[in-house]
Amino acid sequence: MFxxxxxxVADYSSLKLSDEEIEVIKKSFxxxxxxxxxxxxxxxxxxxYISFVTKGALRQYTVxxxxxxxxxxxxxxxxxxxxxxxxxxxxxxxxxxxxIDDSELLQISYEQLEDLxxxxxxxxxxxxxxxxxxxxxxxxxxxxxxxxxxxxxxIDLLNTYPDFLQRFPQNMIASYLGISPETLSRIRKQxxxx
Amino acid sequence: MFxxxxxxVADYSSLKLSDEEIEVIKKSFxxxxxxxxxxxxxxxxxxxYISFVTKGALRQYTVxxxxxxxxxxxxxxxxxxxxxxxxxxxxxxxxxxxxIDDSELLQISYEQLEDLxxxxxxxxxxxxxxxxxxxxxxxxxxxxxxxxxxxxxxIDLLNTYPDFLQRFPQNMIASYLGISPETLSRIRKQxxxx
DNA sequence: CGGATCGTTGATCAACTTCAACGGTCGTGG
DNA sequence: CCACGACCGTTGAAGTTGATCAACGATCCG
Numbered sequence: 001m002f003x004x005x006x007x008x009v010a011d012y013s014s015l016k017l018s019d020e021e022i023e024v025i026k027k028s029f030x031x032x033x034x035x036x037x038x039x040x041x042x043x044x045x046x047x048x049y050i051s052f053v054t055k056g057a058l059r060q061y062t063v064x065x066x067x068x069x070x071x072x073x074x075x076x077x078x079x080x081x082x083x084x085x086x087x088x089x090x091x092x093x094x095x096x097x098x099x100i101d102d103s104e105l106l107q108i109s110y111e112q113l114e115d116l117x118x119x120x121x122x123x124x125x126x127x128x129x130x131x132x133x134x135x136x137x138x139x140x141x142x143x144x145x146x147x148x149x150x151x152x153x154x155i156d157l158l159n160t161y162p163d164f165l166q167r168f169p170q171n172m173i174a175s176y177l178g179i180s181p182e183t184l185s186r187i188r189k190q191x192x193x194x
Numbered sequence: 195m196f197x198x199x200x201x202x203v204a205d206y207s208s209l210k211l212s213d214e215e216i217e218v219i220k221k222s223f224x225x226x227x228x229x230x231x232x233x234x235x236x237x238x239x240x241x242x243y244i245s246f247v248t249k250g251a252l253r254q255y256t257v258x259x260x261x262x263x264x265x266x267x268x269x270x271x272x273x274x275x276x277x278x279x280x281x282x283x284x285x286x287x288x289x290x291x292x293x294i295d296d297s298e299l300l301q302i303s304y305e306q307l308e309d310l311x312x313x314x315x316x317x318x319x320x321x322x323x324x325x326x327x328x329x330x331x332x333x334x335x336x337x338x339x340x341x342x343x344x345x346x347x348x349i350d351l352l353n354t355y356p357d358f359l360q361r362f363p364q365n366m367i368a369s370y371l372g373i374s375p376e377t378l379s380r381i382r383k384q385x386x387x388x
Numbered sequence: 389c390g391g392a393t394c395g396t397t398g399a400t401c402a403a404c405t406t407c408a409a410c411g412g413t414c415g416t417g418g
Numbered sequence: 419c420c421a422c423g424a425c426c427g428t429t430g431a432a433g434t435t436g437a438t439c440a441a442c443g444a445t446c447c448g
Contacts, residue, residue: 070340072333131329135328136282139267147258147264178340343436344436377435377436393446395444396443400440407430411427415425416422418421418422
């Protein structure tokens with residue numbers, strides 16, 4: 001599963017890694033396996049780790065007083081998951097993160113990642129690119145959510161992350177979009193007969 | 195208006211700036227004044243600059259085919275404005291940015307900012323903190339938009355940016371929240387009599 | 389003064405939610 | 419290995435929330 005990560009670094013930094021760098025990287029991470037439905041993090045927890053997903057699928061979400069779940073983020077292979085907010089604000093997590101399928105993660109603490117960025121330029125470049133992309137995707141999601149109807153937001157999702165549909169049950173997709181499962185079902189039906 | 199910026203850097207980096215650093219910083223920016231209603235950037239433009247607002251108020255928004263405006267971001271004193279997405283993706287802007295009031299900006303190109311970050315550690319620390327905050331605030335806005343009713347989103351806004359109400363007309367607040375001006379008006383009326 | 393902009397209000401309409409029921413599939417324990 | 423319960427998607431009916439359209443008064447500015 002390190003191959004996945006090394007490939008990812010190469011793709012994101014377009015820098016070649018030396019053997020020593022690869023060693024440093026390997027030593028910085030530890031492997032974690034999660035069973036389906038297992039928590040990586042629960043609301044109220046403090047977490048110093050972020051996790052690179054090499055296998056499986058996870059979600060980050062809250063549960064409101066009516067028991068409804070609201071998914072703010074999904075993570076699959078080659079995505080990062082973690083309570084970035086809690087770390088930067090030094091507060092307990094507002095979110096839960098759990099595994100939707102059996103998953104494999106590479107974990108690193110934020111401090112170690114800072115350290116690694118200094119030692120390995122490719123990692124620094126990678127993090128920078130991730131930050132840029134996440135800014136852009138968040139901004140677009142905000143824009144979609146204030147501008148579009150439920151159907152258009154669903155279409156946006158189809159275009160942006162076509163694989164989500166295969167990977168996640170429909171009710172979670174609905175939660176991610178901020179609509180009820182019933183509405184999503186009807187939207188899909190209605191789109192099928194277009 | 196440089197005082198505003200220097201104070202901002204101090205607040206965000208908690209590092210003291212040397213006189214030479216202050217000189218380098220001053221040389222990197224150029225002043226720009228905007229009249230109310232004047233564009234800083236229009237959809238389709240390419241922009242290499244980001245702007246630090248020392249005075250006034252701006253908004254970043256799109257206009258849909260029905261002529262409705264959708265505001266993704268506001269900017270007032272001590273905020274940054276610019277087409278970050280267009281710069282990182284090297285694409286023309288999807289957004290318009292214009293001045294809501296007469297405004298004063300300090301402008302710098304992205305390349306120069308990179309350069310400045312290397313020369314002045316306080317700037318680097320500042321940018322890092324901004325990135326973190328913007329991630330967190332975007333995530334929260336997304337969460338609010340998928341979880342909350344119009345009223346709750348308005349309450350969120352009141353708590354997060356209490357000054358927005360004084361600074362921006364109600365129809366723009368509505369646009370930012372993704373609701374119609376009429377709905378916001380009714381929500382406010384209804385909340386007043388609580 | 390006259391026009392544009394802004395917030396408000398009422399009436400109607402469309403979008404989405406909620407509640408309830410049903411059928412299919414899948415995983416697990418007996 | 420089968421049966422049962424849990425979970426998931428679908429559908430219908432009714433209810434709620436928010437959008438739209440239109441009209442009006444107030445304010446601001448040139």
